[in-house]
Every structure is written in structure tokens, then in C-alpha cells.
Amino acid sequence: MSSILALALVLIGTLCSFFYIFRTTVFRQNHDKNGRKLPPGPRALPIIGNLHMLGKLPHQSLHHLAKRYGPIMSLRLGSVPTIVVSSPAAAELFLKTHDLVFSSRPKMQASEYLSYGSKGMVFTQYGSYWRTVRKWCTLHLLSASKVEEFTPVRKAHLRSLVESVKKSAVAGEVVDLTRKVGELIEDTMCLMIFGQDKDDGFNLRSLIDQTMHLHGLFNISDFIPYLAPLDLQGIGRRLRRTSKLLDAVFEKIIDEHVQGTDPNSLKPHKDFVDMMIFMLNQPMNPHDEEQPYIIERNNVKAILLDMTAASFDTSAIVIVWAFSEILRHRRVMIRLQQELEAVVGRNRLVEESDLSKLLYLDMVVKESTRLHPVAPFLVPRESMEDVIVDGYFIPKKSRILVNTWSMARARSIWSENAEEFLPERFIGSNIDLRGHDFELIPFGSGRRGCPGMQLALITVRLVLAQLIHCFDWELPDGMQPNELDMSEIFGLSLPRDNHLLAKPTYRLLE
């Protein structure tokens, strides 16, 4: 009798445990404490939540998790509710249907240090300050007419790049494309933003690389704020060091401009920095009851830093990934060269006015940004209020990560060969990359979509076209295309882990 009783107790105990585990992992997991339905997601551990699941390449880890939990997945990173969006339909709900609710950015330790307390544009919370800064930057730096004004600058810099690569070709040398392209973009953007050549006294590019990397890290101090004073990952220390070095660069640039600018001569402003200096100490939006403010030196430095960070790395990363794929697919290089020969001929360099006729080049850029999005999670958004999306409750102050890397690998959209580099998939397709077709959103979409897209697309297509038109390229030391290392390094942006090296042969008749 006693053994039957013991057996019954064991059975009841086992059933209760099953029920408890079921409730905690399935039911409670999917509902908040008020019983509202949350998106599905993996069970969170106490304190750290799901932080341990991110790994070294979070976009890939979350891609695998989304296969199990679906395109709207909920995680808890430390104490921060986080929603991972992994399909075009879901992205459209967050970035178009509910765009306004998700138009803010989370406050992070990195933006405190590197954006002078979110005083720039990229990491600034939604509101009247952000709107004004975005309007300014668009008007004075990124508008179609400003981009066109700098056509001669791009042309001159690209010509000198071609001359330098030509010398390497004659000498039979290998070219470090990552370095060359990076320097080219840095040189042209310095002229656009600061109105002057880059200052060789500073290594601004390396500081910007660190900025992008630090901005992208999952910093425990942001997710478990009471651990911030311990700075467990040493990120706080690195942020302080980088921000100090950057501050010195921007102080010097502003000083040089202030000395060369007559504060009484209001117009015309020579360049973007002059325009910003003119705004110094002026009340902004004096009639705006929401938030009147004065523009101070820190605001100017934050805006300059954001413009530099947003433009230095991004276009260069796109060009280098596209080049990597072209080197792995020789037929794509040949087809590009055939198109260039038909449109440009072999007697002259490519001009910006040729770009609209280079349709295959467009497909190559689309395909490359599809497989290698520069910002795998876009720039993280934050919800400004509680909202229901697709039947799920998304609490206010949730962090939203749109996993564009994952969206590119969906076989339901891109067919069985989703992971192959195949520009021809865009033949006869209407899918564009400017933020209206949610299958392909390398520049994001909606109110916070990239304002530098036009400049970026001209730069990327022009540099790629020129280098492929002027030279034949092969991998160094007899390396086979399938041996090229395609590892990524995760940050806010997703560059190659290694520099791309290739050997040029000049091919124009000029």
C-alpha cells in the first residue's frame, strides 16, 4: 500500500512540475503580468534575460532564433524588453504602419559619450530638436543640389585613385582595396563636411571605426544599469578614451573655422561647419513650446561627429563587400565590364551622368546590400508608447531590432538560392532599395530612414563602376574565388573582418 502511495505522490509531483514548467515557459513567457499577449520568444534568465544568447555575431544568432520563434520575436536583454523583427511584412508594420511610435532611439551609454548626450542626429530621441537637426543637415549637406555641387570633388579624387592603382598595376603590386576605398571616401567626405582636406595630424578614420564598433556592442551597462559602475566589459573606459580623442579633433576643426569666419558676415556660408558656427548661441525654435534651446559648441561637435560617423564607413563597407562578391564571381565582373563598354566605351573614365544607364551595376549593388547589409539591425529604434502590432502587445520603451541580415536569407522571399550572390534575380523585379519595398531596406525606412541615401548611392555606384571599368581584378597569390574569407565583424555596421586585397591590370585604351 505504501509503495502505491509513494508512486502516486511521484506521479502527482511529476505532473505538477510539468504543469509549472509549461506555465512558465509557454504561457507566462507569452504574456505580460497583465495577461497581454507578447510576441513569442525564448525563455529569459533572471537578471541577464537573453543576453547570453547573442554570441559574437548577434545578427546570426537572432536569425537562427527567429526561425524557431517567428518574425516578431520578443527577448529580454537584461531589463530591456526587445523585439526582433525578421520578415518584410513585419518590418512594414513597425517602420510604416506604426512608424511614428517606433521613431525614437534608445538612450545608450555610447550616445552619452560619443554624441555629447544625444545632441547629434543619429542617436537622438524623437522630438523637435531631432526634427530641426535633420532638416538642417538635409538642407545644408545632403540635399540633391548639395550632392551635385560636390561632383567635381568626387571626380578629382576618383581620378587620383585610378592613377595610384594604375601605378600598382604597372608594378604588378597587390592593392589593399579596403584601405584605398576607405581613404577615398574619407577624403571626399572631409571636403563635404568640413570644407577642408583631412588633417593628417589625426587618425580620424580609425576613431570613427572605433565609434561604429562601440555603438554596436551590447553593453551590459545599458541593459543592467545597476552594474554600470562596474564597467564589466571595459566599454565605458573605451568610450571615454575615444570621445576624448574625437573631441580634440572637432575642437580643432571648429577653432580653425571660427578664426576664418567673420561672425558678422552671415551669408553665404562657405561650408557645413561655417553654417553650424553661424547657428552657435542662437536660440533654436524660439516659438516652439515643446523645447526651445540654444545651440552650443557641444551640439555642433555632436552633429559633426554624427555626419562623419554615418558617412565615413558606410559607403566604403558597401563598396568593399560588393567588390568581394565580384571577385568571387568572375562572370559578374565580365558582365559589368561589358555593360560599361557599351555605355562608356574604353577610351574614357566613367562620369556620374553615365550611372543612370548602368542597369546591371544597379542589380549588383542591390544584391550586395541584400546579402551584406551595412547596418544589420538598422539603427536600433525605441517605442514611444504601448502599442499592439499584429495582435501582440509591445510595451513602451521596447528596443526594436530589424534584422535585415535575416530578411535577406528568407527562402520564402528569395527562393532556394537566397544565400547565393545572384544580381540577375532583380531582372524584371520592381524591388528597389530606397525604403519602399520592405524586402530590401539597407537604408531603413520611414521618418528615421537614412537621409544620406542619395549621396551614398552615387558614391557607391561611381566608385565600383570606375574601378571595374579601368581594371581587371584577380585575387592575390593564386587564391581561388571560393577561398576568399568572407567573415564579418559585428558592430553598428558590419564590415569585412579582413582587408580585401586584389591585383589589378589596367584595361582602358586611354
Ligand code: HEM
Ligand atoms: C551605403 C551607405 C549607407 C547605408 C547603407 C546607410 C544606412 C543607414 C541606415 C540603415 C540607417 C538607419 C535607418 C533607420 O533607422 O531606419 C541610417 C541612418 C542615417 N544615415 Fe545612413 N547609410 C549610408 C550612408 C550615409 C551617408 C553617406 C550619410 C551622410 C551623412 C548618412 C547619414 C545618416 C544619418 C544622419 C542617419 C540617422 C537618421 C536619423 O536618425 O534620423 N548615411 N543610414
